[in-house]
Amino acid sequence: MFDPKLKEALGRVQKPGRYTGGEPGSVYKDKNNVDVRFAFCFPDTYEVGMSFLGEKILYELLNSHENWWCERAFMPWLDMKAEMERLQLPLYTMESKDPLTDFDAVGFTLQYELSYTNILAMLDLAGIPFYSKDRDGSWPLIVAGGPCACNAEPIADFFDVIQLGEGENQLPGICAEIEKAKKEGGVSKKELLLRIAKIPGVYIPAFYDVTYQEDGRIEAITPNESGIPAKITKAIIKDLNEFTPPTNFVVPMVGAIQDRASIEVLRGCVRGCRFCQAGFLYRPMRQRDANLLNKAAQELCSNTGYEELSLSSLSTSDHGQLEELLDDLNEWAPKEHVSLSLPSLRVDNFSESLIEKTTKVRKSGLTFAAEAGTQRLRNVINKNVTWDEIEKTCRIAFKGGYSSVKLYFMMGLPTETLEDIEGIAETAQKVVDLYYSMDHAKGRGVQVTISCACFVPKPHTPFQFVPMDTAETLQAKQKHLLESVHSRKIKVNYHDSTTSFLEGVFAKGDRRLAPVILEAYKRGCYFDGWEECFKYDTWMQVFEDLGVDPRFYCQRPIGLDEVTPWSHMDYGITHDFLVREYNKALAAQTTKPCNRACSGCGANHLLGGPCFDYSQNLV
Amino acid sequence: MITVRISFKKKNEASYISLLDMQRVMQRVLKRSGLPVWHTLGFNPHIYMTFACPLSLGQESECECVDVKTEAEAPDFAQWKEALNAIMPAGIEVYNVEPMQMKADLIAYACYEISYPADAAPVLAQYNALESVPVEKKSKRKTKTVELKEYVPALELHEAGEWVHFPICLPASQDLTLNPSLLVAFLEEKFGLPAANANILRTKFLTADKKAFA
Numbered sequence: 106m107f108d109p110k111l112k113e114a115l116g117r118v119q120k121p122g123r124y125t126g127g128e129p130g131s132v133y134k135d136k137n138n139v140d141v142r143f144a145f146c147f148p149d150t151y152e153v154g155m156s157f158l159g160e161k162i163l164y165e166l167l168n169s170h171e172n173w174w175c176e177r178a179f180m181p182w183l184d185m186k187a188e189m190e191r192l193q194l195p196l197y198t199m200e201s202k203d204p205l206t207d208f209d210a211v212g213f214t215l216q217y218e219l220s221y222t223n224i225l226a227m228l229d230l231a232g233i234p235f236y237s238k239d240r241d242g243s244w245p246l247i248v249a250g251g252p253c254a255c256n257a258e259p260i261a262d263f264f265d266v267i268q269l270g271e272g273e274n275q276l277p278g279i280c281a282e283i284e285k286a287k288k289e290g291g292v293s294k295k296e297l298l299l300r301i302a303k304i305p306g307v308y309i310p311a312f313y314d315v316t317y318q319e320d321g322r323i324e325a326i327t328p329n330e331s332g333i334p335a336k337i338t339k340a341i342i343k344d345l346n347e348f349t350p351p352t353n354f355v356v357p358m359v360g361a362i363q364d365r366a367s368i369e370v371l372r373g374c375v376r377g378c379r380f381c382q383a384g385f386l387y388r389p390m391r392q393r394d395a396n397l398l399n400k401a402a403q404e405l406c407s408n409t410g411y412e413e414l415s416l417s418s419l420s421t422s423d424h425g426q427l428e429e430l431l432d433d434l435n436e437w438a439p440k441e442h443v444s445l446s447l448p449s450l451r452v453d454n455f456s457e458s459l460i461e462k463t464t465k466v467r468k469s470g471l472t473f474a475a476e477a478g479t480q481r482l483r484n485v486i487n488k489n490v491t492w493d494e495i496e497k498t499c500r501i502a503f504k505g506g507y508s509s510v511k512l513y514f515m516m517g518l519p520t521e522t523l524e525d526i527e528g529i530a531e532t533a534q535k536v537v538d539l540y541y542s543m544d545h546a547k548g549r550g551v552q553v554t555i556s557c558a559c560f561v562p563k564p565h566t567p568f569q570f571v572p573m574d575t576a577e578t579l580q581a582k583q584k585h586l587l588e589s590v591h592s593r594k595i596k597v598n599y600h601d602s603t604t605s606f607l608e609g610v611f612a613k614g615d616r617r618l619a620p621v622i623l624e625a626y627k628r629g630c631y632f633d634g635w636e637e638c639f640k641y642d643t644w645m646q647v648f649e650d651l652g653v654d655p656r657f658y659c660q661r662p663i664g665l666d667e668v669t670p671w672s673h674m675d676y677g678i679t680h681d682f683l684v685r686e687y688n689k690a691l692a693a694q695t696t697k698p699c700n701r702a703c704s705g706c707g708a709n710h711l712l713g714g715p716c717f718d719y720s721q722n723l724v
Numbered sequence: 725m726i727t728v729r730i731s732f733k734k735k736n737e738a739s740y741i742s743l744l745d746m747q748r749v750m751q752r753v754l755k756r757s758g759l760p761v762w763h764t765l766g767f768n769p770h771i772y773m774t775f776a777c778p779l780s781l782g783q784e785s786e787c788e789c790v791d792v793k794t795e796a797e798a799p800d801f802a803q804w805k806e807a808l809n810a811i812m813p814a815g816i817e818v819y820n821v822e823p824m825q826m827k828a829d830l831i832a833y834a835c836y837e838i839s840y841p842a843d844a845a846p847v848l849a850q851y852n853a854l855e856s857v858p859v860e861k862k863s864k865r866k867t868k869t870v871e872l873k874e875y876v877p878a879l880e881l882h883e884a885g886e887w888v889h890f891p892i893c894l895p896a897s898q899d900l901t902l903n904p905s906l907l908v909a910f911l912e913e914k915f916g917l918p919a920a921n922a923n924i925l926r927t928k929f930l931t932a933d934k935k936a937f938a
Contacts, residue, residue: 107736109841109921115740116782116920122745127737127814129753358741358749358813410752442755442769 111202114188122359123151124185126177126199130355130409132164133200134174140284141173144198144208144245148223149216149634151179155355156363158417159214159251163272165351173280176200176208177355180223181230183632189230196230205231209283210246212276213264215253218611219604219634221260224249225626228263235623237265237311242294248279254308255339255386256564256671259611259618261310265298269674270306270339271372273348278304302333306340309333313673315616321657323615323668338675341711345372345391352404356411365446366411368402369393370430374419375698377706378476379487379690380515382563383419385678388708389716390699395426399433406443414438415446422447422459423700431462471502474513477521478528484693485520487686492532499536503543509552510536516582516599517560517574519690526582529555530589537594554596557586559605562659563612564671565678567686573609573659576602603641607633609659615670621653677708725762725795730808731820735784735925738815743778749813750790757807762793776828777896777929780903783836785926791824825938832932834896836904837889839923845881845888847915852878859906872907887923896929 107115107125115121136142145164147154154160160177167175176198181189189196195204205211211233213224225235228247234240237247249257250268257267268275282300286292302309312333316324328335342348350368357364373390374383402414414434421427434445445462475495476488483490499510514529533553540551559579562568574582579602590597611618625647632638648655663669665684682705689696696704700717703709709716734741741749754761754771763769774791801821808818840848851857857872879890894902904924912919929937 112923113918113920121782122740122742125737125740129749129756129811129813131814133814356752358745360745407756407758410754410756412752412755442763 108202110192110194111197114185114192114194117188118184119182120359123179124181124199126202128355128358130353131177131200132168132174132355134168136174136201136203139172139174140287141170141210141280142208143167143173143175143280144178144205144211145175146178146205146211146213146224146227148180148213148220148227149632150182151357151359152361154179155357155361157214157216158367158369159272161351161354162348162369163276164355165353166273166277166348167280170277170280172284174200176203178205178227180220180227180632183638186226186230195232196227205245206233208245209287210248210279212248212250215249215251215257215260217634218253218259218608219639221611221622222626222631222633224260224263225623226631229626235263236619237262240265240294242292242297246279246283246294246297250276252383252386253612255382255674255676256612256614256669257310258315258616258670259614259622261616262619264310265294266301267308267310268306268340269308269337269676271342272340273342275304275306275340279307299330299332302330304340306337308337308674310616315670317617323670323672325668326670326673336673336675338711339386339677341677342372342391343712345393346397349397350393350401350405352401352408354405354409354411356409363415364411365413365415366402366405366409366443367415367417368398368405369418370398370416370421370424370427371418375423375700376420376489377487377686377696377698377704379485379567379686380476380518380560380563381419382566385565385706386676387419388677388699388706389712390423392424392426395424395430395433398430402434403437406438406441412442413444413446423698428458428462431459435462471507471509472511472513473498475532476513476515477518477525478514478530478532479525481693482518482521482525482528484695485690486515486518487690487695489695489698492535495532496535496539499539500543503540503545503551508540508545508549509554511554511556512536514555514557515560516557516586517579517605519568519571520693521574521582523582523585526585527589529557529586530591530595533590533595534592537592551594552596553594554598555586555590557583557597557599559600559602561605561609561612564669565674565676565683567683567690569613569669569683570663570665570687572662573606575660576606579605601636601639604633604636604639606655606659607641607644610655612659613663613670614658617653618658621647621651624651677706677711679707682706725793727791727793727824728761728799728801728804729789729791729820729822729824730804730818731787731789732812732816732818733784733786734779734788734816735786736815738813739779739782739784741813742781743775746775747773753808753811753813754792756811757804759804759807760794760796760799762795774828777831777834777901779926780905780924783904783924783926787926787928789828791828826931829898830931831929831937832895832897833893833930833934835891835893835927835930837891837925837927838904838908839887839889839925840917841921842883842886842888844917844921845883847917848879848881848888848890848911850915851911857910859910861902861906870902870906872902872910875902876907891927893930897932 178198246265248266249264254267286297298309312330314329315326318324371392373387375390477483533555536553562571583599630640761771764772779785804821805818858869859872861870876892882889908919908922911917
């Protein structure tokens with residue numbers, strides 16, 4: 106039987122299976138025989154965290170070291186959090202059920218700005234002091250990685266170590282230093298951090314000082330220890346084929362959101378959409394060999410029992426050997442009752458044979474990211490998709506038997522006018538009209554869903570210089586969109602502009618936001634990404650009480666020569682390139698995908714040579 | 725084609741897997757095992773399985789079973805057991821695999837062992853003095869009152885270290901099924917014993933004439 110306190114808590118909460126572990130594929134080791142214990146924390150619910158591929162990659166990688174044990178922890182939902190506080194149950198990992206304080210390192214993944222308060226809640230539940238400076242060597246090392254590490258300044262003071270870039274080599278490197286220091290004995294926290302700082306892509310916030318100008322802008326960011334670089338260059342895996350995608354997953358028993366086998370076919374993206382942070386952070390695009398992917402996929406399906414396999418990446422149809430890979434997968438998948446899904450298809454290279462190869466077993470809805478409603482604005486954001494391509498794709502899809510199409514758009518994009526908003530409704534209407542102009546099953550209507558997100562300018566993109574639309578402007582645009590839709594076949598979903606505002610503040614924020622985030626947490630803000638938990642008024646009150654103006658961070662144009670909070674983070678993209686792309690955006694000029702023509706972003710230096718063999722005829 | 729009964733224990737972590745989730749877990753485990761189980765025909769073929777008598781979330785069991793079908797000739801059931809145990813989630817242990825003997829609808833009673841922290845013993849003893857124990861049984865359509873004393877006249881308490889245990893036997897047929905949580909909820913309401921502190925373990929099934937179900 107479990108610890109009676111835990112059992113009592115489990116007896117009182119919804120979906121207790123989220124807190125018990127023991128899923129097939131989870132790794133158990135004898136803690137007395139391991140040298141390094143790592144707690145991989147996902148600062149959101151189990152259902153969200155178990156859908157995250159990065160955790161599966163690092164879980165398998167760390168646990169492949171016999172003497173290291175990587176376990177998982179998640180943010181308990183409101184009811185469980187309350188029970189744990191009432192019963193004084195510290196936050197524990199799913200495997201050993203040991204509290205986080207028993208670990209050598211506690212790692213958080215930074216996937217989303219609005220999960221920052223959950224990190225504080227998890228530290229608090231574990232009884233770990235918030236600020237790095239308040240933790241001596243007796244506490245676990247608190248580390249972070251993931252996309253938001255590209256400007257984790259608002260929460261940098263809480264972390265001992267932040268990892269920029271890809272973790273496959275970096276995280277084992279950190280664990281190796283911890284193991285070495287433990288075996289030596291008597292290594293101070295500072296000495297350990299100095300050693301870890303030598304690992305590529307590692308950023309130790311305490312080793313940098315930030316000074317500010319009188320008007321609030323940053324004056325300089327400078328290292329305060331010798332041997333610490335002025336700029337940290339992200340870690341990168343040059344050849345993805347050296348790392349087979351994970352072939353074992355912990356298979357959740359309580360419905361995760363993404364509950365399927367998934368293999369990462371490529372990393373990075375060639376497209377260069379100017380709003381897309383991931384498209385810049387993960388440059389250059391590198392793909393895995395079709396043969397390796399096919400083998401890994403088959404192994405993964407047989408190890409997990411999953412009946413659905415997803416080929417994941419930022420843009421799966423850009424894989425040079427996709428058709429070949431699908432043919433290989435279709436050799437065995439139908440026989441083993443495994444269906445294939447491609448989550449990130451592009452409208453411009455979607456072919457009839459592709460649709461046929463992915464729907465052998467099961468058919469679901471189609472989703473396309475058009476992103477903007479007019480060609481002009483699509484050129485501004487460098488989403489090089491034309492209406493003709495959208496039409497061609499929908500024609501193929503409708504012919505293939507699909508009758509529901511979801512179109513993704515953003516509003517609040519730079520240079521956007523109300524005409525562009527009307528273009529969103531017009532695009533959807535044209536898709537509806539197309540359906541009815543074609544042969545379709547009698548009595549079967551079409552459903553077009555417009556899903557409209559608020560554009561949040563992000564660091565390391567050409568739009569980092571742009572102010573974000575105010576909530577009032579966004580709401581007016583949302584209203585205008587609703588008024589522009591005239592068909593019941595079109596459904597409109599849009600995102601809450603207040604959460605996007607806070608996301609914008611944290612995305613481009615600096616270290617002066619740490620006390621704000623901590624105070625907001627103390628006043629009951631967590632699960633900010635969940636509409637039912639988001640307390641906008643509390644947040645605004647905290648900003649006011651602490652004398653911090655949130656608009657300073659996201660609703661102010663940033664000068665092209667300004668020292669940004671993230672100017673010491675090097676993701677391989679040069680500042681000149683971002684400025685060049687920004688100016689081209691304002692002129693509505695497009696840039697070719699990297700595999701067609703190099704636009705000189707600088708990321709090729711990360712590989713030590715050209716990213717693509719341009720002598721070959723590429724897709 | 726024969727029907728094969730896989731009997732298993734469902735304890736600890738596994739007691740928090742709901743019936744709906746259990747079906748998916750078992751589907752995947754069977755698929756992973758590579759055992760020659762029969763798939764339904766149709767557009768989305770899936771492994772044919774039936775569970776007897778669903779167990780409530782949080783309750784443990786020593787006598788769960790799932791029936792599957794196989795077209796294999798002379799299957800090696802010892803190997804089935806081994807293959808399944810190698811990949812089951814924590815808390816599930818297959819203890820027997822053999823051709824089905826009795827159909828699941830022959831189950832008439834389910835027996836349980838209920839445990840409380842030892843200091844609950846004097847309070848539990850008060851149950852035995854009660855004349856009547858009316859509890860409300862809610863179903864989808866209606867709520868009816870059931871006299872629990874009819875099925876559980878007295879609690880036979882056995883103290884063992886930090887725990888006090890007692891066995892009960894409740895109807896589990898298509899006509900009437902009583903969940904032991906009715907008793908546990910009554911004990912909380914009447915005597916203030918927190919239901920969350922009780923451990924409920926299903927120990928066996930009986931047929932209408934109180935013979936062991938197999």
